[in-house]
Amino acid sequence: MPAVNKARRLKQAPRAPDPSTLERMLYYLKLTREAEYRIERVLYRQGKIVGGVYVGRGQEAIAVGSAIQLVEGDVVLPSHRDFAAFLIRGVSLREIFCNWMGRANGPTRGRENTLHIGNLRLGLIPIISPLGDTCPVACGVGLAFKQRRQQNVVLVHFGEGTSSRGDVHEAMNLAAVMKLPVVFICNNNAYAYSTPASKQYAVRRLSVRGAAYGMPGVTIDGNDVLAVYAGAAAAIGRARAGEGPSFIECKTFRMSGHSAHDAADYVPNELFEREAKKDPILRLEKLLLSRCLVTPQRLAQIDETVRKEVDDAAAFAEASPFPDGAEAVEGVYCGERCFWKDRRAGGGPGRVPA
Amino acid sequence: MPAVNKARRLKQAPRAPDPSTLERMLYYLKLTREAEYRIERVLYRQGKIVGGVYVGRGQEAIAVGSAIQLVEGDVVLPSHRDFAAFLIRGVSLREIFCNWMGRANGPTRGRENTLHIGNLRLGLIPIISPLGDTCPVACGVGLAFKQRRQQNVVLVHFGEGTSSRGDVHEAMNLAAVMKLPVVFICNNNAYAYSTPASKQYAVRRLSVRGAAYGMPGVTIDGNDVLAVYAGAAAAIGRARAGEGPSFIECKTFRMSGHSAHDAADYVPNELFEREAKKDPILRLEKLLLSRCLVTPQRLAQIDETVRKEVDDAAAFAEASPFPDGAEAVEGVYCGERCFWKDRRAGGGPGRVPA
Amino acid sequence: MAVLTHLEAIRQGIWEEMERDPSVFLLGEDIGAYGGAFKVTEGMLEKFGGDRVIDTPISESAIVGAATGAALMGMRPVVEMQFMDFIACGFDQIVNMAAKIHYRWGAAVPLVIRGPSGAGVHGGPFHSQSNEMWFVHTPGLKVVVPATPYDAKGLIKAAIRDDNPVIFYEHKFLYRRIKDEVPDGDYVVPIGKARVARAGTDISVITYGAMVWTALEAASQLEPEGISIEVVDLRSLLPYDEEAVLASVRRCNKVILLHEDTRIGGFAGELAATISEKAFQDLDGPILRVTAPDTPVPFSPPLEKYFLPNAQKVAEAARRLAAY
Amino acid sequence: MAVLTHLEAIRQGIWEEMERDPSVFLLGEDIGAYGGAFKVTEGMLEKFGGDRVIDTPISESAIVGAATGAALMGMRPVVEMQFMDFIACGFDQIVNMAAKIHYRWGAAVPLVIRGPSGAGVHGGPFHSQSNEMWFVHTPGLKVVVPATPYDAKGLIKAAIRDDNPVIFYEHKFLYRRIKDEVPDGDYVVPIGKARVARAGTDISVITYGAMVWTALEAASQLEPEGISIEVVDLRSLLPYDEEAVLASVRRCNKVILLHEDTRIGGFAGELAATISEKAFQDLDGPILRVTAPDTPVPFSPPLEKYFLPNAQKVAEAARRLAAY
Ligand SMILES: Cc1ncc(C[n+]2csc(CCOP(=O)(O)OP(=O)(O)O)c2C)c(N)n1
């Protein structure tokens, strides 16, 4: 299994990943795909997951190609479909499965579901359901970096539907005015629940919004992990150099319903078929094979590792206890005898495990 | 005194005003200037106006050059500095002064102050203090027009400071997606209270925001009433033709403090001096004289009329009674025995007095 | 008469109003082709067309503001919040714009904002809230909280016909779990009139929304113990039926205030203040509250269960009070 | 000891905290060169520099959200709302993002949102609101409402040092009208402890904010009539000092709940519920409320005067209650 990115300082990130990074990206793509599959298509259908289930099938390259570049102290605020960001930053699959299944030993101790997992040590601030709210929060993270003359960056992901919300506007404007080290990444997967992009905005490319605030705006192929990598590298480089925020529109497609209970009848089947051909995992596999950066045997190994990891996490979570109901009333306030003491998440970001 | 615009239907408004419209515009510019002067520099200082006093000195051309083109059924949502819009739509100076002075016979019966005057018969929806809130409301007005296949338009004014608020974004996006007949007019007077435009946004021209939503965006000289007229005419024409919203940035300058108690020490004196030379009234006077569309005698006449009207309104308001305190608890809800019955403002816009 | 679920009753109410009055139209996210996240508006796009069933971008503030603008023009917009939790994103437009217009300058704002609220379906902190008190505390609004299919249909019609902004809470736990006979044709349940859901003599349980069913369950449990519970279903919180509340207190002389919402600043406080001012002489025991504790709504089933009031908790309070 | 106005006491408290702790910084509209609409932050830009006194665009939601993000990074942002009325524009970020983070995943959110609230200066419906109840009803927040310069300084310090989001209400009517001796150096008034502003024996008036002064005025008026009023200043509403409230009720046995905020859903309800549950036996008369009526705040002086509670209204209620 590829090692986790070493903490380091980069003035300017390279625009293209080295071979080991390429393999790590493939691994995370596959791990994400398999883990989400298990959650959405197996555990949910078995009734083992209660509550909403959202997956990022088909759009995994966005989180992978961007989060892979983060270093110690950086922060990411993923959307509800950026599973890979959590893995890359160092949240274990076991933790994630426990959270999804409401177990006591999950990172939120059963208070939250899905990817609502925060960990400041790992530089992760989770989404909340009111969409767009994380964009201003990302600005504040960037502001703290700037105030402390820290060369860190913040990535914040949101869907094209979310781009309609006022908070996204206020945040992008604030970031531009204050020159904050924030990278705004729009995961444009063509639908917001049942609403197609044509009913969400009236421009050809959302990246034109960058210019409206005074920051670079680009539209890239979000299913091409190398394009994401390059686009994110440029934006991260700008941010680290103190040149301010950027906006990246990643074009992709939601290869699932909005959530597990949604059959997505409103999406024409041709679209699914057309988009399936652009699958980011297949594309990266093909590339690595063609460049002889990976062998078919190695691919099989990765698949095997991934399957085992997911098996392990699912089994671990299923065997984990539910919280005691009475815990519900604890830990509303941060104070001396903190409910969270042993797993305290506060106090600024720490280090990504080396 | 020039007659009020006759109600009529226009597919495409002419881009340049005829001579009688030019004189009417001059009249409204002067009437506004004089009325605001009386309020801010006389009555307020005499302690006869309690509460905040905001004026639009120097930027009167924006409301005049746009509202003058409205016809029966159109609606305008002015900013807190668009005094002229109220006059042009047919609110009397007496009513406005009574409102400002909290009198019982003012249009809000003392419940509201300043230009918070609504009148649906006259197609006027007032601002509320939380800035930007009127932009979504303007969309709803436009939506009703569209649903009813009514060829009317909506104008909504807001400051460049207000453009930072999420509601403006949500409204502009909604209007573009739904192709609503809304004209967004940004009164860019270089300051938001003490905050200069450079701390408000990071682009050279706010009009670039138009393109970000998929609507035309132009920047024009807001101190040139003819430029405003032409810009508004184009946008209104588009809207009436069902071609959707437009965005007009009117560059101007706030020739006053933010409010009457603000000496605006934060504005460099040179700026005031430079901007004073661009005064919209002087410019229009000069133009009309040079084209022999008005004589110096006629100008003096207008000044005299204006002074008398303002004298009359101020005297009327001063002589008007305050409301009875017990009225405070009436009319919270619209119902059968409505407090507002006799002056009912609801039920769709009516006609502009011919 | 047909047997309808809570959800179907709401749908039928909206449907009939749209047939009756061409100025009624719907605005919200995914309400058109998809029929709404809970399918309340299913079939309406086909029936009433895209001019009257409008899918919007994700922008709650613009949605509420646009509805207000249309209402000022004499239309009767009915806004769906996909979950009532997200009403916080359109909050300013509701409390500052829509709520205050009539008082400020006299215009009518016939606007309904409706959507699913409440917990019990493991929705976590952002798909489970009961946030009615923000609006109960905003003069100029009306706040409606039906408990039965009959009331849901009659009250949504009253809300749509009302000339004021009405916030209409639909409890998602009731949507498909509660069924009842509902008259086919037109009827209206007036806003502001409570209903005695069950008559009793010993203790009055005053409540609203999904908790009406909890109170009824507790009443059944207590009957064999010889404790007679009266259940008052408020139906609307702003305005609320003070007379009905006081009358029930005067009948039973003991009172429990029950809501799913959290405790501090919940509606029980308002009721307690009114009762302890106006029925002080009639009280034979302390006023007890049964509410959710003051926390966000937790996700995991055991936590959520602990969080929510239920029949057992009501019954315990009633036993304590009966013994007083 | 120096004699400071309410406003100066707040300024001094913030100033000292900024000197003490480099992670404290200010964010808001016109707070830098201009020193804030009411001049609370005057001189701070010069003293602490542009990295710590930051003028923002007009975007309350971004301001609150950014402050939350900075707080998560270990900073201690103090946000100014130019008027507390505009907090509605950042509402969702407060109630959904900031308030719930600690409960959801354990991080600390040391954030203060402060600004002028309240009526009495003819500010009209949007510069006069008392909207504290929205936040009192949001678990995870703290809500502080000082009445005296001493408390204002000590409580703003406590708020800044608190690891939770605190909403800090400054009454604009008190800003320059109230002066008092305030210790120069460092002291903290703990959040959650009430204060007996005046001891008495007959009737307890429980209140907060500017109304503390109204209660004291009423108490003076009633003294010659032989009615002894105790005035309890709550200082904070979330958490609030239940013990102090109950102790005062037990001393006086009669109680008036007073606030400037409107009635339905106001804090008096919460107090009434607690008292009528936990001090039921101690009450010798109905619990009376003196509050603003349920309307927006009107502009014109006679209307605003009618709207606001005052000493006369409190005294009348007290006479009624004394005669009970
Ligand atoms: C403010 C707000 N409104 C509505 C919702 C309900 N909702 C949840 S996800 C979603 C669609 C989001 O679309 P998009 O931003 O494109 O992200 P995607 O799900 O496509 O990744 C909606 C409407 C919400 N969570 N928050």
Ligand SMILES: Cc1ncc(C[n+]2csc(CCOP(=O)(O)OP(=O)(O)O)c2C)c(N)n1
């Ligand atoms: C949401 C909101 N935040 C803050 C304020 C306080 N405020 C009133 S006017 C103003 C400046 C407005 O600037 P701009 O939009 O440029 O309009 P201008 O006054 O310059 O015409 C501010 C900050 C407000 N009214 N509403």
Ligand SMILES: [Mg+2]
């Ligand atoms: Mg999407």
Ligand SMILES: [Mg+2]
């Ligand atoms: Mg301005």
